[in-house]
Amino acid sequence: MRVKTVQASEWREYREIRLAALKDAPSAFASTWQQEAARSPEQWRERAELSQDGLSQTIVVAVDDGGRWIGLAGGYRPGDDGADAGLISMWVAPDCRCCGVGQALARAVVSWAENHGSRVIGL
Secondary structure (H helix, E strand, O other): OEEEEOOHHHHHHHHHHHHHHHHHOHHHOOOOHHHHHOOOHHHHHHHHHHHHHOOOEEEEEEEOOOOOEEEEEEEEOOOOOOOOEEEEEEEEOHHHOOOOHHHHHHHHHHHHHHHOOOOOEEO
16 A cells, blocks of 8 residues: 555546545535535546645545555645644545554645644644
């Protein structure tokens, strides 16, 4: 498994995993599957571009050895509740849970936040 930042050209893959996450764990997100599925391709591209840019937010994904995207997590600046950044929208595919994927995703978001000067990261 490897963890990487979503790039602008990967908006379709990001859309697919985000919608899968919303179907599996709708209460874990601040949006619904219906709201997200209704987004235009341009809106998905914009999210992926913001991730690639990495200044105000990031989206990281875990990719298994076969190339399947198996988890995602987001980072956002500025965070809430006194935090400099926040870890948001984390999800791991059910068949990949309890294997360290979530830890790897959280570490990637924390690293991104620290590299952008954040000292306090909220959940």
